[in-house]
Amino acid sequence: xxxxxxxxxxxxxxxxxxxxxxxxxxxxxxxxxxxxxxxxxxxxxxxxxxxxxxxxxxxxxxxxxxxxxxxxxxxxxxxxxxxxxxxxxxxxxxxxxxxxxxxxxxxxxxxxxxxxxxxxxxxxxxxxxxxxxxxxxxxxxxxxxxxxxxxxxxxxxxxxxxxxxxxxxxxxxxxxxxxxxxxxxxxxxxxxxxxxxxxxxxxxxxxxxxxxxxxxxxxxxxxxxxxxxxxxxxxxxxxxxxxxxxxxxxxxxxxxxxx
Amino acid sequence: xxxxxxxxxxxxxxxxxxxxxxxxxxxxxxxxxxxxxxxxxxxxxxxxxxxxxxxxxxxxxxxxxxxxxxxxxxxxxxxxxxxxxxxxxxxxxxxxxxxxxxxxxxxxxxxxxxxxxxxxxxxxxxxxxxxxxxxxxxxxxxxxxxxxxxxxxxxxxxxxxxxxxxxxxxxxxxxxxxxxxxxxxxxxxxxxxxxxxxxxxxxxxxxxxxxxxxxxxxxxxxxxxxxxxxxxxxxxxxxxxxxxxxxxxxxxxxxxxxxxxxxxxxxxxxxxxxxxxxxxxxxxxxxxxxxxxxxxxxxxxxxxxxxxxxxxxxxxxxxxxxxxxxxxxxxxxxxxxxxxxxxxxxxxxxxxxxxxxxxxxxxxxxxxxxxxxxxxxxxxxxxxxxxxxxxxxxxxxxxx
Ligand code: SF4
Numbered sequence: 001x002x003x004x005x006x007x008x009x010x011x012x013x014x015x016x017x018x019x020x021x022x023x024x025x026x027x028x029x030x031x032x033x034x035x036x037x038x039x040x041x042x043x044x045x046x047x048x049x050x051x052x053x054x055x056x057x058x059x060x061x062x063x064x065x066x067x068x069x070x071x072x073x074x075x076x077x078x079x080x081x082x083x084x085x086x087x088x089x090x091x092x093x094x095x096x097x098x099x100x101x102x103x104x105x106x107x108x109x110x111x112x113x114x115x116x117x118x119x120x121x122x123x124x125x126x127x128x129x130x131x132x133x134x135x136x137x138x139x140x141x142x143x144x145x146x147x148x149x150x151x152x153x154x155x156x157x158x159x160x161x162x163x164x165x166x167x168x169x170x171x172x173x174x175x176x177x178x179x180x181x182x183x184x185x186x187x188x189x190x191x192x193x194x195x196x197x198x199x200x201x202x203x204x205x206x207x208x209x210x211x212x213x214x215x216x217x218x219x220x221x222x223x224x225x226x227x228x229x230x231x232x233x234x235x236x237x238x239x240x241x242x243x244x245x246x247x248x249x250x251x252x253x254x255x256x257x258x259x
Numbered sequence: 260x261x262x263x264x265x266x267x268x269x270x271x272x273x274x275x276x277x278x279x280x281x282x283x284x285x286x287x288x289x290x291x292x293x294x295x296x297x298x299x300x301x302x303x304x305x306x307x308x309x310x311x312x313x314x315x316x317x318x319x320x321x322x323x324x325x326x327x328x329x330x331x332x333x334x335x336x337x338x339x340x341x342x343x344x345x346x347x348x349x350x351x352x353x354x355x356x357x358x359x360x361x362x363x364x365x366x367x368x369x370x371x372x373x374x375x376x377x378x379x380x381x382x383x384x385x386x387x388x389x390x391x392x393x394x395x396x397x398x399x400x401x402x403x404x405x406x407x408x409x410x411x412x413x414x415x416x417x418x419x420x421x422x423x424x425x426x427x428x429x430x431x432x433x434x435x436x437x438x439x440x441x442x443x444x445x446x447x448x449x450x451x452x453x454x455x456x457x458x459x460x461x462x463x464x465x466x467x468x469x470x471x472x473x474x475x476x477x478x479x480x481x482x483x484x485x486x487x488x489x490x491x492x493x494x495x496x497x498x499x500x501x502x503x504x505x506x507x508x509x510x511x512x513x514x515x516x517x518x519x520x521x522x523x524x525x526x527x528x529x530x531x532x533x534x535x536x537x538x539x540x541x542x543x544x545x546x547x548x549x550x551x552x553x554x555x556x557x558x559x560x561x562x563x564x565x566x567x568x569x570x571x572x573x574x575x576x577x578x579x580x581x582x583x584x585x586x587x588x589x590x591x592x593x594x595x596x597x598x599x600x601x602x603x604x605x606x607x608x609x610x611x612x613x614x615x616x617x618x619x620x621x622x623x624x625x626x627x628x629x630x631x632x633x634x635x636x637x638x639x640x641x642x643x644x645x646x647x648x649x650x651x652x653x654x655x656x657x658x659x
Binding site: 115 | 615619622628630633643645646649650652653656657
């Protein structure tokens with residue numbers, strides 16, 4: 001068996017797999033202030049769900065909090081883990097776009113499932129889940145309602161600022177001038193898709209392309225990104241768990257290496 | 260693992276002595292009213308041959324960075340109204356002139372002239388103008404228009420004309436003259452020193468590499484700042500002997516070399532030793548970098564002024580992106596490197612602009628992976644360690 005723990009800035013994800021790589025249990029919670037605490041909670045939950053004794057199971061941690069998990073046997077970056085996780089789910093994927101709460105990354109995946117090139121956007125909240133959260137707040141809808149709202153739009157209203165703070169005041173201005181919330185929401189997704197598409201082009205477009213991370217669940221985001229890249233996008237059933245799955249698979253590999 | 264991952268150079272003691280002497284000479288020159296501040300790519304052989312002492316504010320910036328007081332000194336410049344986007348060497352320097360008592364070594368000795376050459380960037384001129392406003396010393400600019408491709412005769416003639424004006428300026432300002440044989444002597448000494456330094460750099464083609472990049476970042480100080488002095492030459496000869504010794508005995512800069520990388524750009528002075536130290540533990544060494552390789556070349560021509568004009572126009576930062584890409588590809592091939600790290604320095608637009616494009620092209624041409632990390636050489640507020648670490652780790656996971 002293998003355990004993968006992905007300690008993101010917003011959520012902590014855990015996956016337990018059997019030795020063939022099949023998922024036995026998975027769990028996800030908000031990271032909160034103390035990443036190591038979140039990791040322990042997720043591990044307890046995996047134990048409960050699987051009803052197995054997990055004390056000695058090979059564990060790999062990933063994500064920005066990866067080095068804070070003392071009980072992990074190894075920590076591996078989210079770049080490698082996402083690449084391995086996506087490859088495991090769909091070996092054809094050549095480019096992976098992962099959009100999380102506070103960062104986004106684009107990874108070119110080699111034929112062995114390992115990354116061959118990557119770009120990260122993590123200095124700035126534009127192009128991350130945080131951008132959508134801020135805009136949802138201004139539009140007074142929940143983050144889950146923002147995507148469906150945007151899909152109702154027939155003519156998205158362009159949001160030209162890429163900076164989250166500037167875009168926020170731009171959106172407030174649009175609301176003031178009477179633009180419909182649906183058109184504004186659509187414009188917000190379009191701006192976000194444009195930003196991610198630029199990041200992707202830096203790595204180089206190679207299809208098939210996969211999208212993962214919490215933001216991938218948003219249907220309007222996928223629509224606009226697909227349009228911006230002029231390409232269909234593949235998404236796994238549980239896009240948020242891809243990194244943790246990759247970590248779990250690497251944990252099995254690690255255990256068989258050391259035996 | 261009781262042994263340290265990193266081997267310390269014995270010649271570092273010598274280096275410290277050299278730098279101490281440079282500082283004392285600067286103070287003495289300042290007291291005599293014969294000190295100029297110069298930029299890192301300034302044709303310094305001319306003031307040196309005219310017996311004018313020199314101090315390097317950029318080298319001082321590196322000290323500010325290493326002492327981890329960048330945010331404080333840069334903050335003083337920001338209080339005066341300078342933007343955080345301004346080069347942090349400039350901000351640190353302006354801050355230290357404003358509050359010397361708060362600055363390492365109590366600031367640089369006060370200059371009687373400010374000599375700028377824009378072969379590295381245009382910022383230096385405005386920075387020296389700002390200093391001039393504060394302390395009254397006049398600014399002189401040697402203008403070296405950027406080069407794309409070969410340097411044409413009219414370009415040399417133009418720069419040469421600027422150098423002649425420099426001589427008149429220094430004569431007037433300091434009451435000295437330039438003697439042909441003295442210039443020949445100083446440039447010969449520079450050529451010889453640079454030659455020995457280049458041998459030290461090239462010895463890093465050996466496996467294991469006898470020097471890591473942090474060693475070279477320290478060892479480069481005299482070849483930049485103390486040219487045309489015999490004790491500088493003596494230091495590099497000592498360093499070269501130590502390097503040759505290491506090579507002969509198969510000793511590397513780090514104990515267990517596994518991965519060889521190229522470093523691009525100025526280092527984050529406040530963090531470079533920690534980064535290099537922790538990478539050394541994982542078997543990562545940097546046998547080459549574009550920064551310390553920027554101070555090479557020789558003065559051979561019969562006409563020394565023309566030779567100076569040509570050498571200082573052709574410095575790394577004064578050439579186009581294509582030349583930078585060629586240089587990186589050349590170093591990767593010649594030093595047999597497995598990958599490269601490009602440090603994108605928020606302060607230095609001239610060095611960092613185009614890195615994303617270069618990364619792609621260098622990878623394509625050499626077939627080795629690279630990564631861009633972001634930060635600053637002095638202002639640690641512009642750097643996020645966790646983000647730098649993730650990118651470096653991901654690169655190593657591709658290689659190890
Ligand atoms: S901008 Fe770059 S080249 Fe110019 S002084 Fe600053 S660090 Fe040096």
